[in-house]
Amino acid sequence: MSRGLWTTTVGSFPKPPDLERARNRFSRGEITAEELTKLEREETERVIRMQEEIGLDILVDGELYRGDMTTYFAERMGGYAISNPVRSYGNRYYRKPVAVGPIRRTQPLTVEWWKYAQSLTSKPVKGMLTGPYTMMDWSFNEHYPSREAMAMDLAEAVREEALALEEAGATFIQIDEPAVSVRPEELPLAVRALGRATAGLRAKTITHVCYGDFDVIYPALLELPVDMIDLEMANSRFDLLERFRQHPFTKEIGLGVLDVHNHRIETKEEVKEGLRRALEVLPPERIYVDPDCGLKTRTVEEARQKLTVMVAAVREVRAERGISP
Amino acid sequence: MNLTTTLAGSYPKLPTEPGDVNVRVVRNRMDQGKATAEELSRAIQATVRRVVAFQDSAGIDLPVEGQIAWDDEQTPVARGLEGFGIAGLIRYLDTNTYYREPEITGPVRWTRPITVDEFRFAQALTPRPVKAVLPGPYSLYRFSKDRHYREPAEAVRAIGEALAAESAALEAAGARWIHYEEPWLGRAKAEEAPLVRAALVPLLSGRKASTVVHVPFRSPRAVFPVLRELPWTAVGLDLVESPDAWGLLSEVPAGRTVALGLVDARNTRLEEPAAVAEAVGRARAQRPDLTYQLCPTASLEYLPADRAAEKVRRLAQAARLAAGNGGR
Numbered sequence A: 001m002s003r004g005l006w007t008t009t010v011g012s013f014p015k016p017p018d019l020e021r022a023r024n025r026f027s028r029g030e031i032t033a034e035e036l037t038k039l040e041r042e043e044t045e046r047v048i049r050m051q052e053e054i055g056l057d058i059l060v061d062g063e064l065y066r067g068d069m070t071t072y073f074a075e076r077m078g079g080y081a082i083s084n085p086v087r088s089y090g091n092r093y094y095r096k097p098v099a100v101g102p103i104r105r106t107q108p109l110t111v112e113w114w115k116y117a118q119s120l121t122s123k124p125v126k127g128m129l130t131g132p133y134t135m136m137d138w139s140f141n142e143h144y145p146s147r148e149a150m151a152m153d154l155a156e157a158v159r160e161e162a163l164a165l166e167e168a169g170a171t172f173i174q175i176d177e178p179a180v181s182v183r184p185e186e187l188p189l190a191v192r193a194l195g196r197a198t199a200g201l202r203a204k205t206i207t208h209v210c211y212g213d214f215d216v217i218y219p220a221l222l223e224l225p226v227d228m229i230d231l232e233m234a235n236s237r238f239d240l241l242e243r244f245r246q247h248p249f250t251k252e253i254g255l256g257v258l259d260v261h262n263h264r265i266e267t268k269e270e271v272k273e274g275l276r277r278a279l280e281v282l283p284p285e286r287i288y289v290d291p292d293c294g295l296k297t298r299t300v301e302e303a304r305q306k307l308t309v310m311v312a313a314v315r316e317v318r319a320e321r322g323i324s325p
Numbered sequence B: 001m002n003l004t005t006t007l008a009g010s011y012p013k014l015p016t017e018p019g020d021v022n023v024r025v026v027r028n029r030m031d032q033g034k035a036t037a038e039e040l041s042r043a044i045q046a047t048v049r050r051v052v053a054f055q056d057s058a059g060i061d062l063p064v065e066g067q068i069a070w071d072d073e074q075t076p077v078a079r080g081l082e083g084f085g086i087a088g089l090i091r092y093l094d095t096n097t098y099y100r101e102p103e104i105t106g107p108v109r110w111t112r113p114i115t116v117d118e119f120r121f122a123q124a125l126t127p128r129p130v131k132a133v134l135p136g137p138y139s140l141y142r143f144s145k146d147r148h149y150r151e152p153a154e155a156v157r158a159i160g161e162a163l164a165a166e167s168a169a170l171e172a173a174g175a176r177w178i179h180y181e182e183p184w185l186g187r188a189k190a191e192e193a194p195l196v197r198a199a200l201v202p203l204l205s206g207r208k209a210s211t212v213v214h215v216p217f218r219s220p221r222a223v224f225p226v227l228r229e230l231p232w233t234a235v236g237l238d239l240v241e242s243p244d245a246w247g248l249l250s251e252v253p254a255g256r257t258v259a260l261g262l263v264d265a266r267n268t269r270l271e272e273p274a275a276v277a278e279a280v281g282r283a284r285a286q287r288p289d290l291t292y293q294l295c296p297t298a299s300l301e302y303l304p305a306d307r308a309a310e311k312v313r314r315l316a317q318a319a320r321l322a323a324g325n326g327g328r
Helices: A017-027 A033-054 A111-119 A132-137 A147-168 A184-198 A240-246 A268-281 A300-321 B023-031 B037-058 B075-080 B116-123 B137-142 B152-172 B190-204 B221-227 B243-251 B273-286 B305-322
Strands: A077-089 A092-105 A127-130 A172-176 A204-209 A228-232 A252-256 A287-290 B082-091 B098-109 B131-135 B177-181 B210-215 B234-238 B257-263 B291-296
Touching: A017 A033, A033 A111, A033 A300, A077 B098, A077 B305, A092 A147, A111 A147, A127 A147, A132 A147, A132 A184, A147 A172, A147 A184, A172 A184, A204 A252, A228 A287, A240 A268, A252 A268, A268 A287, A268 A300, A287 A300, B023 B037, B037 B116, B037 B305, B075 B082, B075 B098, B075 B131, B075 B152, B098 B152, B116 B152, B131 B137, B131 B152, B137 B152, B137 B190, B152 B177, B152 B190, B190 B210, B190 B221, B210 B257, B221 B243, B234 B243, B234 B291, B243 B273, B257 B273, B257 B305, B273 B291, B273 B305, B291 B305
Parallel strands: A127 A172, A172 A204, A204 A228, A228 A252, A252 A287, B131 B177, B177 B210, B210 B234, B234 B257, B257 B291
Antiparallel strands: A077 A092, B082 B098
């Protein structure tokens, strides 16, 4: 019997309305950091329990204590300032990091949250970081003479955090690089930076890439120096799999099977069909099944329902094909 | 020497002064059912007033309306044309901003004015000519998913004709300048030049208004042999992110205008006006037979409002320095 089709998620979970309100109240100075942290810890435990109840194999802390995926880190690193709000789309804004000096990891960034989440479950919890290339690309730069210089300083900072996560016991470390898919000419820089960030790690390393022109970056994408590349598949109706027939996918894959930008709950049959198509071109022991991207844009109930369908579909396909987890 | 100052595309909607109308807050309140569509409309108009007045006070010769009501730089126009649907959110090139992907589901046709009311409102606020801003047809096609046309050339021609009709409506409303935002020209390969021509010929031919084809982010080098022959008034180049666009200056036909994108719309680092003026001088020395505009490299909405405003002030100051009056 073969093993494989492990289930996981990409990282973020939806923040419940109470927590959103508390974050807003904290930003207005109406509650203390301790009060906000207490609520974040309670909700993190709820997310861990939810993942256990659904039956996921590899868990995440849900990132309920983070805002934007770059700003959270920049706020805790040396050399960064944070800008006034910048629009991302429509009426959505975020505060963007600004490199104003040499970027350094001056304190642990996520380790305490990882330790807390791991203490709540016997299942493995992934360490979740934003990659150096993406941190660079999604920041303003008022300090560095080149994009490369900035990315490589960030790589060192990310590496220090990854090593700290590993030392704390993390066996899966995911370093997300969603920005690498949009500037194919800079893929070599992203490879160098991620290579520095993952140098010497013994944990299984993962990177998540999304929203890009895969026609242009595949198969060069396989040069990213990690064990597993996590890709959105549902969003493009699993079209990417056809590319794997021409250029085999040589790493482990995080196979996105849920469209995270759609309120609709996928049917079990849809997910099973995607899994069956994936199994035509990839062996089960190299497939980890997850949503296309972070779930933070869904409601808590949508996230629960989507993941429940995903796990049920995986179980049925495992049974069909004689695959054990 | 005359140097016209202008902006590209969209401008930050958020206020820089406490107490000013904040359209973001009003939209949030509307989403929560606490504000009406009329209140949002008033907030948008107040923001346009502020943005136009600011450009006037800074000394921008060709101000823009700022696309204050727009969610992104192409959807509102695609939505206004027949033949387009609007699909999911997708990243806008390499900017970490997003847009809703237009989908071509039938023959693309212009049936009614889309941006004319916005133009009229802004133009009534200033004696200076407001530059109308539209997505360029080649980029609108490349940003869209085409589910209808069998040949890309048919699609781009139809979009070019539709945007020509919108441009004619803007001209009838008094627009003297129309700016077409064409980021995809910087990504087009040489073999796509016929498509670029098919998109832009119906748009630019016979225009009464002066036109700017603005190419942010990357140099349109690969298609410039075709682009240079088209009847635009000005071509806008991003000389910060693509310094190799300087090389195109030698290929611009005599007597045309180049909009020099010398103020970085994608980084908060502030330019020294003297350095910008010096770069303008370099362009003039290289091609004294051309006329010049000075502008940001792209829409200033990639920046927080405070930095965008400071960049506009510095751009105007650089233009004054380049004109030889000491930046006063």
